[in-house]
Amino acid sequence: MAQKVICTFCGSVCDDVEFDVEEFKPKKFCKLGRSKFSKKERIKAPMIDGKEVSYEEAIQKAAEILVNAKKPLLYGWASTANEAIRLGVILTEKVRGVYDQCASVCHAPGTLAVIEEGIPGASLGAIKNRADLVIFWGSNPMEAHPRHPLRYSMSAKGLLIKGRNDRKVVVVDVRKTKTAKKADVFVQIKPGYDYPVISALRALIKGEDIDVDEVGGVSKEQLKELAEMMKNAKYGVIFYGLGVTQSRGRDRNIENAVKLIQLLNRYTRFVIWPMRGHYNVVGSGEVPAWEVGYQYAIDFSRGYPRFSPAEFSANEVLQREDCDAALVIAADPVAHFPKESVKHLKKIPVIQIDPFPNMTTLVANVVIPSAVYGLEAEGTAYRMDGIPLRVKKVIDTEYWSDEKILEELLKKVVELRGE
Amino acid sequence: MHHMLHIKNGIVIDPKNGIKAEKMDIFVKEGKIVEESEIDKSQCKVIDASNKLVVAGGVDMHAHIAGSKINTGRTMRPEEMRMVRQIANKFRATVGRVLLTSPAIGYEYAKMGYTTSFEAAQPPIGALHTHEELDAIPMVDKAALPVFGNWHFVLKYVAEKDIEKLKTFIAWAIERTKGFGVKVVNPGGVEAWMYGKNCRNLDDEVPNFGITPREIITSLIKATEELNLCHSVHLHCNNLGNPGNFETTIETMKLANGFSNDKRQVLHVTHVQFNAYAGSSWRDVGSGAAEIAKYVNSVDNITIDMGAAIFGHATAMTGDAPFQFTLHKLLNARWSNKDSEIEGGAGIVPLMYLPKNPVHALQWAIGLELGLLIDSDKVVLTTDFPNGGPFTEYPYVMAMLMSKKMREKELEKVSPFVQKAANLPSIETEKSLEEVIHMTRDLPARILGLENKGHLGVGADADIAIYNLNPNEIDASNDYELINKAFRNALYTIKGGTIIVKDGQLVEEVWGTTYWVDATKNVDMKAIEDDLNEYFDLYYSIEKENYGVEEAWIKNPTRLVMG
Numbered sequence: 001m002a003q004k005v006i007c008t009f010c011g012s013v014c015d016d017v018e019f020d021v022e023e024f025k026p027k028k029f030c031k032l033g034r035s036k037f038s039k040k041e042r043i044k045a046p047m048i049d050g051k052e053v054s055y056e057e058a059i060q061k062a063a064e065i066l067v068n069a070k071k072p073l074l075y076g077w078a079s080t081a082n083e084a085i086r087l088g089v090i091l092t093e094k095v096r097g098v099y100d101q102c103a104s105v106c107h108a109p110g111t112l113a114v115i116e117e118g119i120p121g122a123s124l125g126a127i128k129n130r131a132d133l134v135i136f137w138g139s140n141p142m143e144a145h146p147r148h149p150l151r152y153s154m155s156a157k158g159l160l161i162k163g164r165n166d167r168k169v170v171v172v173d174v175r176k177t178k179t180a181k182k183a184d185v186f187v188q189i190k191p192g193y194d195y196p197v198i199s200a201l202r203a204l205i206k207g208e209d210i211d212v213d214e215v216g217g218v219s220k221e222q223l224k225e226l227a228e229m230m231k232n233a234k235y236g237v238i239f240y241g242l243g244v245t246q247s248r249g250r251d252r253n254i255e256n257a258v259k260l261i262q263l264l265n266r267y268t269r270f271v272i273w274p275m276r277g278h279y280n281v282v283g284s285g286e287v288p289a290w291e292v293g294y295q296y297a298i299d300f301s302r303g304y305p306r307f308s309p310a311e312f313s314a315n316e317v318l319q320r321e322d323c324d325a326a327l328v329i330a331a332d333p334v335a336h337f338p339k340e341s342v343k344h345l346k347k348i349p350v351i352q353i354d355p356f357p358n359m360t361t362l363v364a365n366v367v368i369p370s371a372v373y374g375l376e377a378e379g380t381a382y383r384m385d386g387i388p389l390r391v392k393k394v395i396d397t398e399y400w401s402d403e404k405i406l407e408e409l410l411k412k413v414v415e416l417r418g419e
Numbered sequence: 420m421h422h423m424l425h426i427k428n429g430i431v432i433d434p435k436n437g438i439k440a441e442k443m444d445i446f447v448k449e450g451k452i453v454e455e456s457e458i459d460k461s462q463c464k465v466i467d468a469s470n471k472l473v474v475a476g477g478v479d480m481h482a483h484i485a486g487s488k489i490n491t492g493r494t495m496r497p498e499e500m501r502m503v504r505q506i507a508n509k510f511r512a513t514v515g516r517v518l519l520t521s522p523a524i525g526y527e528y529a530k531m532g533y534t535t536s537f538e539a540a541q542p543p544i545g546a547l548h549t550h551e552e553l554d555a556i557p558m559v560d561k562a563a564l565p566v567f568g569n570w571h572f573v574l575k576y577v578a579e580k581d582i583e584k585l586k587t588f589i590a591w592a593i594e595r596t597k598g599f600g601v602k603v604v605n606p607g608g609v610e611a612w613m614y615g616k617n618c619r620n621l622d623d624e625v626p627n628f629g630i631t632p633r634e635i636i637t638s639l640i641k642a643t644e645e646l647n648l649c650h651s652v653h654l655h656c657n658n659l660g661n662p663g664n665f666e667t668t669i670e671t672m673k674l675a676n677g678f679s680n681d682k683r684q685v686l687h688v689t690h691v692q693f694n695a696y697a698g699s700s701w702r703d704v705g706s707g708a709a710e711i712a713k714y715v716n717s718v719d720n721i722t723i724d725m726g727a728a729i730f731g732h733a734t735a736m737t738g739d740a741p742f743q744f745t746l747h748k749l750l751n752a753r754w755s756n757k758d759s760e761i762e763g764g765a766g767i768v769p770l771m772y773l774p775k776n777p778v779h780a781l782q783w784a785i786g787l788e789l790g791l792l793i794d795s796d797k798v799v800l801t802t803d804f805p806n807g808g809p810f811t812e813y814p815y816v817m818a819m820l821m822s823k824k825m826r827e828k829e830l831e832k833v834s835p836f837v838q839k840a841a842n843l844p845s846i847e848t849e850k851s852l853e854e855v856i857h858m859t860r861d862l863p864a865r866i867l868g869l870e871n872k873g874h875l876g877v878g879a880d881a882d883i884a885i886y887n888l889n890p891n892e893i894d895a896s897n898d899y900e901l902i903n904k905a906f907r908n909a910l911y912t913i914k915g916g917t918i919i920v921k922d923g924q925l926v927e928e929v930w931g932t933t934y935w936v937d938a939t940k941n942v943d944m945k946a947i948e949d950d951l952n953e954y955f956d957l958y959y960s961i962e963k964e965n966y967g968v969e970e971a972w973i974k975n976p977t978r979l980v981m982g
Contacts, residue, residue, distance in 0.1 A: 006965065015965045082551060093507050114495050118753035118767065123544065125760035125960035130613060152960055159761065159958050235613070262754065265744060269615050271758065289493045290485075290521045290552050293500030293514045303506035305514060307497050380547060380972075386487055386757075388547035389965055390972065419509070 006391045007033040008079070008374030011276035011384030012145045012152070013391075019375070021394055030146035036372070042399075043357050043369035055368070055400055055408075062327070062351040062366045063412035066095045069325035069349075071301050075314045076331030078102035078278035080370075081379025081391065084402035085280075085287040088329065091410045092300055094417070098323060099298040101284035102277070102331055104313040109245040110274045111285065111295050112309070113254030120261050122237065122271040124151075124385045129158030130269075133233035135170040137257070138194065138243020139275040142178035145384075148275070153239065154182065160235075168229060172197070173243060187226060190217035192248035198256040201227050205263055236270040245274075273385060279374075282382035318344045327351040329402065334359035353405055370402045377401035423448050423458055424916060426883065429468030430890050432853050433475065435861040435874035439853055440890040445473060447881040450915040454877055466918075470889040471910060474856050475873050476534030476882030477813070480863035481653075481689050481724050482804040484524050485538045485552030485563065487545045488736040491755050492518050492767050492805070496734065510925050511557075517732045517809045521555035527811050529558040529920050532884025532909035534931070535864075535872055536810075538563040539653070539689065539803075540604060540738045542759050543570065544961070546596035547968050553933050554974040558919055560872075560882075560931035564653055565598035566738045568606030568635055569763035572947075572954065574628045577638045584950070585642040587942040591951070593648075595967030597935040597976065599867075600650035601643050604738035605657050606635040609763040612741040619658040621670055632657050636674050640685055644678055646938050648981055649868025651680070653687045656694045659742050665707025668694040669714050672721050679720050687866055690726025690803035692786040698840075701778060705840040706785045712792035722866050724799040727786030727816050728779065729808025730772045730833075736806065740764035761958045772808065777836030782807075784833075784841035790820050791846050795854040799863045813859065814906035820850040820858075822899035852890050852902075869934075881916040884909045933973050938981040 002018035002025075009032050018027040019037055026037035046058035053061075066072050074092045077085050078101055092099040103111065113119070127134075134153050141148040149155060155164040171180040172187045172194075180186040189197050193216025200215040204227035213220050230236055238261065244253045257272055264270035276282055285295035292298060294307035297316075310316060314333065317323050318341035325348050334342050335358060345363055352364035355372045371377040374391040376399060381391050400408075424447035431443050446458045483489050493500060499518040505526070506512055513523035528536055536556075541549045541563035553561045567573050567589070576585040589601060607625035608618035614626050621633040640652050658667040668691065678685040688694070695711050698704040715721055735746055740756055743766020747754035755767040772779040786807065790798055800817065804810040819825055823846075830837065830844055838844055850858075864873025871880045888905045895902050908923025919927050955963035970976050 004962070004964065015961050086551075086555070090511075093512055096507075111494065114491075114755070115497060116753070118495055118747075118755040119491075120754060120756040122756075122758035122764075123760050123960065125544075125958065126613075126758040126764075128960055129761065129958055130758075157957070262747070265615070266748075269613065271756070285494070286487075286490055286548070287551075289490050290555055292512065293493055293520050294497060295494055300507070300512070303508075304503045304512040305500070307500070380551060382548070386548070387544055387961065388551070389961065390547065390969075 002027050003394060005394055006374055006389055007037070008279045008381065008391050009033040009036045010145050010279060011281065012148045013279050013381055013383040013389055014147050014151065015389055019394055032146060037375060040356060042355060043361065043367055046369060047367040049365055058366050058368050059405065059408050059412055062368065063409055063416055065325050065349045065351060065366065066327065067413055067416045069095065071323050072097040072325040072327060073100065073314060073317050073323035074098065074327045075100050075333060076102065076329040077284035078281035079330035080402045081280060081373050081381055082283045082287050083379050084406050085284055086291060087403065087406035087410055089288045089291045091406060091413060093292065094410065094413055096300045096303060098312050098317050099288055100312065100314040101296050102281055103285055104296050104309065105315065105336065106242065107245055107274050107276055108296055108309060109251035110254050112251035113258055116255045117258040119258060120265065120271055121273045123387055124383070127237050128152050128156035128161070130160050130235040131237045132161060132167045133170070133229060133236035134167055135172065135236065135238045136179055137172040137238050137240045138247070139239050139241025140173070140177040140179045141275065142182065144241070145275060170226065170229070187218055187222060193217060194244050194247060194253040195249040195256055198253065198260055201230070202260050202263055205231055230264055230270065231267050233268060233270070236264065236268070238272040239275050240272065241275045276384035280381035282384060282386055283380065286382055286386070315341045323348065325349045328360050329353040332358040332360045334363055353402060355399065368405055369399055370405055371397050371399040379403060422916070423463030424913065425458060425460065425463050425465045426468050426473060426885070427465055429471055429473030429885060431473045431875060432856045432890060433875040434853055434857040436876045445875055445883065447913070447916045450881050452875055452877055452879045452881050466911060468885050472886040472888040472890050474884055475860045475875050475879070476884050476912065476914065477532055477859045478863040478873050479533055479536040479801065479810060480799055480867055481539040481801045482536050482810055483539055483736055484536055484556060485521070486541055486549035487757065488540070488765055488767060489518065490552065492734045492736055495753060495755055495767060496769055510928060517805045518734055521552055522557060525556040525558035526925055529912050529914070529925065530908055530923055531811065531813065531906065532886065532912050533559065534882035534912065534914050535560045537561065537599065537867065540602055541565045541596060541598055542765060543592060543596050543762050544760055544966070546598065550597060550933065550968050550973055557928050557930055558914060560934065562599035562934040564600050564602035565592060565596040566602045566604050566763055567639060568603035569609040571761040571958065572950065573635065573639070574610065574625060574630060577635050578628050578630045582638060582642055582645065584947050585638055586646050587944060587946045589642055589646060590938040590942045591944060591947060593936050594939050597968045597970065597973060599934055599936050600648055600653060601639055602653045603636065603639055604655040604763065605659065605742065607632045608657055609738060609740050612764060613758060617741040619661065620667060621657065633674065636671060640675060640678055644680060644685055646941065646981065648936060648938055649979060650866065651683060651685050651687050653689055655689055655737065655739060659693050659739055660745065662696045662698040662700055662704040665695045665697055665711055668711055672714055675720050683865060683868060684722040685720045688721065688723045690801065690806065691723045691789055692726040692728060692782060692807065695785050695789060704778065704781060706781065706788055706842055708785045708788035709792060709842050712789065715797050716794050722797050722799065723789065723793065724801040725786050725789050726801055726803040726807050727790065728772050728782040729802055729812045729815065730774050730783060731808060732771050733808045734767060734769050734805045736765070736767045738763055738765045740766045743768050760960065761954065774833040777834045780834040780837045781840050784837045784843040787819055788842050788846065790816065791848045791850065795850060795857055796862060798858060799866065800855070800858045814903050817855045817859070817906055818899040818903035820855055821852065821895040821902060823847060823849055824896060825899035849896055852895055881913055883913040885911040930975055932975045932977040934977050934979055936979050936981060940980060941982040
């Protein structure tokens with residue numbers, strides 16, 4: 001019989017999905033979530049240099065690598081639970097390494113914009129209840145967060161908004177995405193022109209004229225129309241994605257967008273929120289924030305945390321060859337990082353903790369397989385809007401959870417350091 | 420770890436038990452204060468406290484120490500995190516200027532001789548996050564107050580005048596959030612903010628509900644009293660931060676008329692400094708503290724805390740989302756906002772109190788005026804951390820309350836506006852050491868309903884602070900610098916019988932308990948089951964079964980059963 005579970009794939013963290021344990025079958029999931037909650041190839045056992053060993057032996061070896069390193073990099077964290085992340089942060093502080101998480105190659109420009117301007121936002125429930133205007137800017141939920149439109153945004157039903165007909169949906173993107181096809185208005189902008197388009201909207205909303213016919217490929221007429229829509233909405237939202245954070249302007253784009261939202265709140269209610277990717281990438285920033293003050297790119301080599309994205313992001317550290325060991329958890333930098341970064345990863349001892357084999361497994365000296373949160377292990381995750389959810393354990397497993405692995409690893413490190 | 424302690428020859432001030440600077444010994448066994456006869460003197464550690472002040476550990480009843488608000492504050496303000504307090508050693512590395520990391524919060528309280536701190540505003544749906552952060556704070560006991568005043572269930576039951584359902588809902592919500600009591604922030608006003616409005620007056624209508632803040636507050640007091648919770652309604656008033664708001668505050672306090680409770684107040688009005696402004700604009704703003712003090716002193720069912728403003732950096736973070744937007748516009752500062760499902764909202768804005776700024780100087784004066792003019796049995800010392808400033812400046816506030824001379828010196832440094840707009844320059848009152856001990860220990864403990872906190876009687880928790888002060892020799896009026904210094908670094912802080920600080924330095928890390936209140940015994944959950952199901956189905960974005968915090972997820976919980 002199917003029981004209720006919480007999906008641990010994307011930042012939507014759908015908590016209404018079901019899983020049939022006997023048949024190992026996911027129900028109500030989108031195709032992304034279904035892939036994770038289906039039988040998949042697993043790392044069979046802990047390994048040192050390709051040879052199968054016990055958990056204890058692998059952890060002993062991992063602890064030795066970390067303790068012997070001058071400055072290890074501990075990277076990943078976006079697809080594990082807060083309990084494991086907390087231990088990881090404490091471990092990084094202990095070994096005076098660098099803590100970095102997936103946001104540094106993804107949504108971190110949004111964090112920089114929070115530093116500049118703050119973030120006027122809302123929980124997804126508030127948005128489904130109230131938003132009569134939903135703008136997806138450089139985000140494409142139909143493909144990246146497939147159930148988001150139904151549960152929270154486009155066609156979600158709530159307090160004031162009873163369905164799709166009660167709200168307008170706008171997509172701003174460089175190409176006509178699947179989401180754009182479902183929108184009421186599609187605004188196609190030239191790649192890299194987010195910043196000027198936002199500036200133009202700010203001017204128009206303030207009642208100023210812009211003395212050009214088009215901005216970033218968008219006609220003045222269409223910009224005016226969009227500005228009016230925004231100003232006349234009762235409660236609007238911009239959901240932005242990597243199309244904004246990882247194109248020209250990066251954090252400045254978000255900063256400008258936040259200023260637009262500040263302005264709009266002088267006329268009506270408007271919020272903005274990032275479409276975060278991995279199911280607990282929010283936790284991988286929130287946990288270090290309360291433990292050590294910062295979300296990512298944190299160096300402990302002086303015995304206290306320092307934050308500097310241009311120095312201590314994983315790619316910066318790797319390309320500078322400024323780490324002599326790495327622990328990679330719940331991520332696959334070998335597949336996703338630039339070649340110059342991977343080059344250094346290949347040179348140094350690498351510890352991997354992950355339920356599934358990936359490209360990083362191929363370069364890892366110590367491989368420690370772990371349980372899948374949401375299926376085989378219980379723990380806390382933060383949905384993209386920061387709402388905490390306790391993901392469930394519905395299957396028994398021989399695999400250790402990330403939390404247990406890190407707990408033992410931390411103990412071993414403390415022991416080796418003679419503390 | 421010591422299982423038994425003998426604190427010898429200290430000068431004890433323990434207002435709850437009527438002990439006024441008497442030389443006496445205190446005995447500790449298994450985390451509690453015990454009779455001398457319970458102790459095996461050959462086995463116990465002796466602390467020589469000769470000529471030193473011995474008091475209960477401090478109790479902070481209102482601070483923002485855990486959860487999404489302070490954590491967004493940290494993310495938004497890395498400049499706050501640049502200040503390094505401690506390099507990692509046996510203890511955690513700690514950073515933070517006014518905003519602190521979780522380990523730093525516990526350590527700094529401990530160094531100051533504080534052993535309990537309450538998170539004053541827990542967004543209900545974020546309860547698990549709040550508890551994760553509470554669990555990351557070492558040294559102190561803690562709890563969290565979930566926020567009720569704009570929650571649609573509350574608005575619905577108030578509109579339907581259904582106190583039974585309201586009571587049931589409160590019991591349900593406190594259990595689900597593992598919370599401690601009923602916090603109310605700008606009732607109705609945050610719901611109005613969802614439409615870009617606010618409820619500044621008690622009779623402003625809450626959009627779509629046909630009710631007013633007056634009705635929300637009255638109903639919540641009634642429900643809380645009927646449930647007989649250990650803590651009363653804990654209210655952040657409407658109209659916060661606006662000139663002239665002292666009248667709203669007094670009107671609000673009058674809503675407690677007709678309610679009484681043998682053990683405690685029936686309404687605690689929090690961080691009153693922000694709600695004690697006279698005048699009609701920022702040009703003619705003045706202090707309304709005297710009027711508020713007059714009212715509070717005339718009734719016996721209301722307590723307040725100061726919300727003192729400290730010069731320097733601060734971060735405004737409250738569930739009062741419309742106020743935060745106003746502040747953002749006023750200061751042209753960074754602004755974070757979070758509208759939360761159907762529960763209310765919150766906002767965060769950095770700010771700085773400057774002595775030469777007339778309004779800031781006035782705020783500083785008003786906080787102190789409240790502490791001076793209100794009966795010491797009704798006013799608790801707080802800064803509404805980090806809204807009024809750091810809790811680490813409590814010793815400054817204590818010294819200021821005790822010394823007119825110190826106030827005169829400080830007044831020389833601030834805007835002369837204070838001379839005409841505030842009462843502070845003319846206030847002669849000097850609180851006694853016993854009074855400030857009361858305002859920081861047993862009074863907050865009594866207000867919260869924590870019988871084993873804030874005093875040193877037999878059976879109390881062995882949370883003890885020893886300071887380098889001899890109450891029988893100190894002349895606080897003149898030796899204010901000694902007061903200010905002594906309370907910053909305890910000679911000893913003892914938490915649950917363990918010495919955690921010695922000579923102002925951390926010596927051992929302990930993990931306190933998290934209190935939560937279970938009031939479900941006297942209500943029938945069936946009464947609200949259909950409403951819960953309906954609202955979760957329609958208006959929430961998570962399932963009802965996934966809402967809330969289980970006791971097993973908390974590191975060291977203590978359940979307090981009501982009724």
